[in-house]
Amino acid sequence: MATARRGKTKAEEGAAPAEPxxxxxxxxxxxRLYDTKTSSYITLxxxxxxxxxxxxFEVRDAKTAEDxxxxILLQIILEEETGGVPMFTTQSLEQIIRFYGHAMQGVMGEYLEKNMQTFSEMQKKFVDQSPGLAFSPETWAKFMGTQSPMMQGLMGGMGGMGGYVEQGKNLLEQMTEQMQKAFPGMPGMPGFPPKK
Known part of the structure; x- marks a missing residue:
């Protein structure tokens, strides 16, 4: 049975989008993990x-309600790292461990989070602007293979955090240039035109 569609009321039109x-x-x-939405047990x-x-989502202890x-997210990462192709090298894991208890621990966490967010946004823009290209793992591997020295340079030197924004901007500009070399005809990212 089809449901009749109705127009939005003025209150609905002005309302902010609902939070997920x-x-x-x-x-x-x-x-075991129990999903309260589906009333069923689920796996990692x-x-x-x-x-x-x-x-x-949130995972809570069934007895104490502890978050x-x-x-659980760390458990998923552990499974991903031990099976298949790991994302982190032994050296990078050692470096991460060295930051625990160090005065820079909080800064390092924020630094990694911002870099991951920037990378995700860059990836989304690249995919959105190049709908005709197929993005297989091999395509990304080819592209990221050209980025390795830049990524290592950005991640390797903490230096002064004041230059973080500038480093991120420079990284995006360099990555855009490399993408355009790897995929001729691809438009530049808004705000990051290729250098001439």
């Missing part, structure tokens, strides 16, 4: 899919 519903997962002592693979789909979301 927070999905609550409960973790039981037997290590299901939680990983929620992350990939951008679904907002266990970070622990």
């Amino acid at each position: 519903e927070l999905r609550i997962l409960k973790k039981y002592p037997n290590r 693979a299901d939680v990983k899919k929620m992350v990939l789909d951008g679904q907002a 266990l979301t970070r622990a």
Whole structure:
């Protein structure tokens, strides 16, 4: 049975978009995860899919209601790192461990988070502006292979945090140039035209 469509009321038109519903997962002592939305037990693979789909969720201890979301996300990362192709080298993991307890721990976390956010935004813009190109893992590997020295330079030198924004801007400009070399005819990113 089809539902009749109605026009939006003025109140609905002026309303801000609804926040995505927070999905609550409960973790039981037997290590099982229970999705309160679907009233069913789920696996870490299901939680990983929620992350990939951008679904907002929290994992809470079924007895204490303690927030266990970070622990579950770390567990997913551990599974990804031990199976298949790891993202982190032994050296990069050692460097991350060295920052724990160091005065720069908080700064390093923020630095990594901003770089990941910048990279995600850059990737989305690249995909949005090049709808005709197929983005297989091999395509990204080819592109990122040209970026390795730049990425290492950006991630390797903490230097002064005052230059962070400038470093990020320079990185995006360099990456845009490299993308245009790897994929001729691709338009530049808004705000980051290729240097002439």
